[in-house]
Amino acid sequence: MKLQEIFKKYSTEKKAKKVFKEFRDKQGVVCKKCKGKEHYWKEDKWQYECKRCKFRTTLRSGTVMESSKLPYRYWMMTIGLRSATKKRFSALEIQRQLGHKRYEPVWSMLHKLRVAMGRRDDKYKLDGFLEIDEGYFEGQRSKEEVAEDKYVAHENKGKRQVKVLVAVQSAPVEKKHKIKNRPNRKAGFLKMKVVEQVSKAEINYEVKRHIAPTAKAITDGKRCYRDLKEILADHQVVICEDKKEVSKIFPWAHIAISNAKKMYLGIHHSIKKCFMQNYLNEFCYKFNRRNFGEALFDRLIVASVEAAWYEFR
Helix, strand or coil: CCHHHHHHHCCCHHHHHHHHHHHHHHHCCCCCCCCCCCEEEECCCCEEEECCCCCEEECCCCCCCCCCCCCHHHHHHHHHHHHHCCCCCCHHHHHHHHCCCCHHHHHHHHHHHHHHHHHHHCCCCECCEEEEEEEEEEECCCHHHHHHCCCCHHHHHHHHEEEEEEEEEEEECCHHHCCCCCCCEEEEEEEEEEECCCCHHHHHHHHHHHECCCCEEEECCCHHHCCHHHHCCEEEECCCCCHHHHHHHCHHHHHHHHHHHHHHHCCCCCECHHHHHHHHHHHHHHHHCCCCCCHHHHHHHHHHHCCCHHHCC
């Protein structure tokens, strides 16, 4: 959906509420008290009433908007801004565009949407042939680390790096479709997960959670990947010291890491580790739906009405 259409369609609070209710009705409402799924709609209260126990559920309750005091119009316009372009907007820029006085509610809204994106992607496991690698993202140092830093940046570099496991589906490109200076493989779906350490235990745990046992993977020769042959259907190890050759073997894993870094470098100098996964959720969500076009707007609203924001954790 184009930005012009978004601002026209959700120009008033009433219009925004009506559209949001339509999406909520399609997904269905579950009673928090008795888990019933059949409800009456109370037009005068703008609430759902359970047919079984008469418990009432507000339009926001059970969605990403629960407990938020921001207008529906703000939410719908923000979802439009996140889905209408490949570029990212900072919370401060969104605040300016919406004309809201306070920064914190807008910042919180964006993170709730990012968590909803991650929850949606976590419903699916990767399968097929996968490139698996790890990336190191620039994290934000604590005050103690900054105080200890006496102009020797390289000593603290490892302390502030956020470690991320990257897995992306890829398949060979047919000879007739090959393009010069482009990867010889095409990308499928992508997952990026923050890990405490690049160790066997952490890698195995994340692989079991997010990758199907029937998948086949290719990795480099690091020890942390050695047990993958026991978890996955097939595991190939490639040891290559030439960087040019490595980029040909793991083209999309490296492209994903590079693009994610560049994307957020234009917004933030660094990101706190506790929020890094949320930003990666958004990057992966949009990457996995890069061919959805205007349908991305509707899909993001569906992800937003599936569950309350506190159920995502």
